[in-house]
Every structure is written in structure tokens, then in C-alpha cells.
Amino acid sequence: MSSAQQPAPPRPTSRDVARAAGVSQATVSLVLGGKWRGRVSAATAERVRGSARELGYRPNLAARSLRLGRTRTALLVVPALTNEFFARVYTGAAAVAAEHDFGVVLYPSPDGTGPARDPFASARAALDGVIASSMAADALGALRSADLPLVMLDSDPQDPGPAARVNLEITDGMRQVAEHLLGLGHRRFVHLASAVDTWTFAVRARALAEAVRSVPGTTVHRVAAPLDVRAGREAAEAVLASPGPPPTAIVCDDDILAAGACKAVRRRGLRVPGDISVTGFDDLALATAVEPELTTVRLPAEQVGERGMTALLAVLDGRPAEQAGLPVHLVVRGSTAPPPAS
Amino acid sequence: MSSAQQPAPPRPTSRDVARAAGVSQATVSLVLGGKWRGRVSAATAERVRGSARELGYRPNLAARSLRLGRTRTALLVVPALTNEFFARVYTGAAAVAAEHDFGVVLYPSPDGTGPARDPFASARAALDGVIASSMAADALGALRSADLPLVMLDSDPQDPGPAARVNLEITDGMRQVAEHLLGLGHRRFVHLASAVDTWTFAVRARALAEAVRSVPGTTVHRVAAPLDVRAGREAAEAVLASPGPPPTAIVCDDDILAAGACKAVRRRGLRVPGDISVTGFDDLALATAVEPELTTVRLPAEQVGERGMTALLAVLDGRPAEQAGLPVHLVVRGSTAPPPAS
DNA sequence: CCCCCGAAGTTTTACGTATAACTTCAGCCT
DNA sequence: AGGCTGAAGTTATACGTAAAACTTCGGGGG
Secondary structure: OOOOOOOOOOOOOHHHHHHHHOOOHHHHHHHHHOOOOOOOOHHHHHHHHHHHHHHOOOOOHHHHHHHHOOOOEEEEEEOOOOOHHHHHHHHHHHHHHHHOOOEEEEEEOOOOOOOOOOOOOOOHHHOOEEEEEOOOHHHHHHHHHOOOOEEEEOOOOOOOOOOEEEEEOHHHHHHHHHHHHHHHOOOEEEEEEEOOOOHHHHHHHHHHHHHHHOOOOOEEEEEEEOOOHHHHHHHHHHHHHOOOOOOOEEEEOOHHHHHHHHHHHHHOOOOOOOOOEEEOOEOOHHHHOOOOOOEEEEOOHHHHHHHHHHHHHHHHOOOOOOOOEEOOEEEOOOOOOOOOOO | OOOOOOOOOOOOOHHHHHHHHOOOHHHHHHHHHOOOOOOOOHHHHHHHHHHHHHHOOOOOHHHHHHHHOOOOEEEEEEOOOOOHHHHHHHHHHHHHHHHOOOEEEEEEOOOOOOOOOOOOOOOHHHOOEEEEEOOOHHHHHHHHHOOOOEEEEOOOOOOOOOOEEEEEOHHHHHHHHHHHHHHHOOOEEEEEEEOOOOHHHHHHHHHHHHHHHOOOOOEEEEEEEOOOHHHHHHHHHHHHHOOOOOOOEEEEOOHHHHHHHHHHHHHOOOOOOOOOEEEOOEOOHHHHHOOOOOEEEEOOHHHHHHHHHHHHHHHHOOOOOOOOEEOOEEEOOOOOOOOOOO
């Protein structure tokens, strides 16, 4: 603040290192690039490394990128970082990236809130690949047109676009939820779904509907809401206020909606899980912060990021990316119980 | 997956645009750089822009960075993105950055979990500046040594290091909490503090102690916990189990801890706020997800990021960065009430 | 004895951009 | 007429790196 700007001592270049070690710049590049076996003597190589260390040499990434045509940077497209799930996906992806000297840059995708910019307006030229989470079809189009290697997270397996895909076994997770509730005796369900129209949520709806079909006399009433607590509460309140017999279980697409649903139930003077059971999805920190703690499906968010990055690195190397769904599992806590004896 | 890798049509360069428009590469650069007034005729400029658009030209960022010595990229150092507060800080910073064609890259700082890497091992050479949130002193050292413009968020005003600083009026926020509770009649406080030793938390403790001093006979018992719900609950349980008269209010450094405290209170068979009032800090989504909803202090997280980025841009431009504390305010909800009549 | 080879380098070049320095030429004043 | 000026370009260069192509030289095989 008060201190004046430093005169900025220019960062040492490979040429400076070369001068210090008494060799040519090319030799420095060979040694530091690790491809010197049979080209440079061990003694010289050691001398070069010494000079580099002494000068605190760091290669200029811009120059390297320009030369190589690769940037060692991946773009991660997520709906919103404020959703803990995606923050964790990022964390996993960034960890794997760091191990391979890769960087991860984020693009919170257009869900209406951000400035409507081309995701690649500035980034495109500086990227080696893209990892994109489940998103609306139109936004997907933009990603396609950028002829970059693309890894999709939790997306439709039918879709031929991406070079690789990392999926969660969402269907299985929702089936576990359904079986848990059916086993407890529930027959009248409300599915509090996300209003976002992406594959991962479509799957939840389908899985629930199918799982429930095996037990005759079961009903599922679906209602959608944006992913926040208040919206979830309001949607659930509307359902509970509607005529007819009330549901005994509210299955939510997300822990956030489940938290809202719990509030709605109590606002009507009913109890969770005594009168109505509620289930979440994701197992966010929120799930154990509310009371009762939520019965939910734990998703390995960090692993999704890790696998996504690993797959992208494989694709960039021309190697095949292994395709496997990540298993998920039900975590039973306090928000589910048998329905009240009618 | 099945589709073979495209032959990768090489990205058009400014030279390609020049050829298409029948001018030299220099002219393209002038036109697209916006500094063509008086150097290029309007007709030519328009023709160049047309060719660029037609070819889908995007400048190569690596080349530009190499030439200019600037990368238009800032590093944001935060403890953990999974903390909603920092995710929001990022969102704000990224929004302002995008308006100025800047990128923001993240470095989740070393809090034990991540791989212990030099924050700048790979990034340093590719950065124009750093925005760092309140962090432990030793980690700060590494930031200092990177002779980059540094903007600190919510840090000690005494510290002469950073080129600019964006602070929250934390002291005022905590005073509002204290006055609210004192006004309700509370006299026996527990301060459930963050175990993290950074300025922003030190300030909370000091502010609470000072505010409380104005009312004789008031006590504050301080206990620290890591920032998660379970740790908060356990710390609060320990306090409540200790001998002596129980507190009537638990003031928490954070909504997450407050959620834990609420659980602890209820586990002892007491009620929030009937028996014990609880306050949070930050006003995360969590604050309105739990029941009762938390009385807390709303921090303008996005604004912190916005101001931080704005300040960094100013510093990079050689302009002075305006220094002002961002106001915060108490949000009274359902987790506070007068103490029980003894 | 000559040639070739491999080791250990060096010289050179290209990546794509921004800009300083130069060129060309029409118009205009004196 | 001569020269100056400004507009509208162009040419040339540097940024720092990686790597292909070249050089040098000592030794070993035919």
C-alpha cells in the first residue's frame, strides 16, 4: 500500500541459466525437460540443474504453451460452485490435475445468473480439454462446437459426443431409496424433483417410477423446484396443502430440497419422520446439519472429479479412458421411519 | 469414444486473418487490439473484423502472454471451496474478472488436506497477481516471497505486506451480536470459536470480549473447534457437560459451528432458543436450512470477491485501490430469545 | 589409414502476437 | 517546384521455450 511497487526484477530465463552454467540454452532445455540421456553428460546436467536452482528459475508457461501448442489446462464446467457437490468435484479434479502439472480453470455454466458469455470467449484458446457436468442440452451445443476433448460427468450414455464419460450409478441409488421406503411400508410418495432439466435428474425420476412399479398400489406424485431450501419448502408446502390423502414419504432429488421439505412438513404441524419420511440425495454436509439427520444417498463427489480428470488426461495421451459407473449407497439416518399406522 | 480423434483443423492465426483480408498481420493486430484509430482506415478495419469473424479467429493467449509479459490471470487462494463462503468469494471475483477478460485460478490453501505443494510451483510464472483470503502466517510467507501484487482479504490492517486489502467489518458484526444478546438479557456466554488461527477469527474473539465488557457480571467462556458440524457439536457438548451454571447463549464463529451447537443443546434435552440461544456468523444457506433458523451475521461474500478483484486490477494498472471495510449486519431469526427466567 | 559412429554439445528455427520503426503516397502550403 | 505532413499501411523484431538439424571430436573397426 504505502510501499512502492518493486522495480520487478525480471524473472530468470533458460538463457540466464545457460549463461550461469556455461552451456547453451538448448542444453538447459534438454536437461530440465528430462530428455538429456545420451545427449548431455551427467556432470553437465547436474551443473545446469544447480544453476537453475540457484537462480530460482521457473519456466515461462506462456512460452512453453506457445511452443508446444498445449497449455496443460483443463476447463471444468459446473452449474455453481456454491453447490457443495460441485465444489467437491472441483477439489477432486484439481488434486489429480496437480499431480500431473495440470491446472483446472472453472466456468460456472450459464444457469441464468452469470453474465451470458461464451464459455470459451477467452478461455478456449488456452485449454487442452474440457470436463463438463451434466447440463442443459443447449449449453452442451457450445461445448461440442469447441473441438476440444470433452469428458462428460453424469450424462446420458446414449449421447455419442464426449470422448469419455464418468457416471454415477444414480439409478441404483434411487432404487435403494425406493426399496428402503417400500420396505418400511410407504405407498404414497411425493417426488420433490429438481427443476433443472438434465440427465442426472431425469434418471432419478425414471428410477423412482420404475422401482415403485414393482409394488402395486403405490403412487408417486412428482413436483419440481429450483435447488434451494426455500423453493423446496414452498413446493412441498403446496403439495401438502393439496386435497386428498397426504403422502407418507417425500423423496427429494437433493439434500437441499430435502431440508426444505422437512421444514414444510413441520410447518403443517407434522413430524419427520413420525408422520412423513423425507429422503435426500448427495449426502452434503447439510444432511447431517439438520435435524433429524437426513437419510440420503452418498455420492462420491471428489471421485467424480478425480475420475473425470484422469479420463481427460488419458484421452489427451491417446490412451483409452476406462468407463465405469461409480457406485453410490444409501445412508440411513433419522429422517425415515415406517409410515404412521393409519 | 468410438469416434476417432478429429484431425484437429489448426486454429486460425492472425496471419490467416491477414491473408483473408488482404492486409498484413500487423494490421490485424492493430485492428483487433482496438488501437487502429489514425492508423488504419475504417473500411479496412471493418474488412479485417469481417475476416476474423468468418474464420472464427481467437487470439492465442499463450502468444499474447509471451509478448506482453502479462497473463491476465489471477490466483485466488482460499482455504477450501467446500466452504460456501469461499465459493461465493470466488464467484464474485470471477464475475469481475470476466468483465475485464481476466481469468481466476484457484489454489485451495494448505490446511492439511491437500497435497503439500508450493502454491506457485507451476502457477507462479503464469500469474499477474494474487488474492488471498485470511490464512495462517506461515502460508502467508510463501505468498510474500512471490513478488506478485497481492490483495489480502479480511486480514490484519497492521500488516504492511499486501498492495491492497479488502476487509469486512467483523468487529462491528460481532458487536451487533453481543448487543443483541445482552439486550435480551444474556450474561453467561460461550464463544464457540474456530480452531483456525487467522486474523478474521482473532477479531471475532476480541470484539466479543470487548463488547461484553461494558456490562458488568458478564462471562465469556471460549472454546475452539474445527469448522465442521460434528466438531462444533462435540465441542459444545463438552462445554454443556462441564460443571457450573450452563451458558444461556452460545456465540459461534460460523454458521457451521452454530448448527453443531444447536444439535448439542438438543442432545442434552434443552431447547434452542428457549433454554439456550445460539448465534452463527456468515449467513450461509445452512443458516436457513436448520431449525430454528439461525440468528447470524450476514457477510457480503460475493462483494468481498468483487472488491478483491477490483482492487487487484487497480493495483495492476498502477491506480490506487480504494480501501474500505465492507459493512455487515445482524440478521435476527429464530435461534435467539431471552434467557429462561431463573 | 580412412571412415564412420556415437557422445556431447551448439546453432537455428518456429510457435503467434504486439508494437516500434519504417515506407509510401497524396495533399497542401509557401 | 519543393518539401513537409499525416494517413494508411508494411516490415521487422522480440518475447522464452523445445526440438530438429547441425557440428565437433575421439576412438574403433575394416
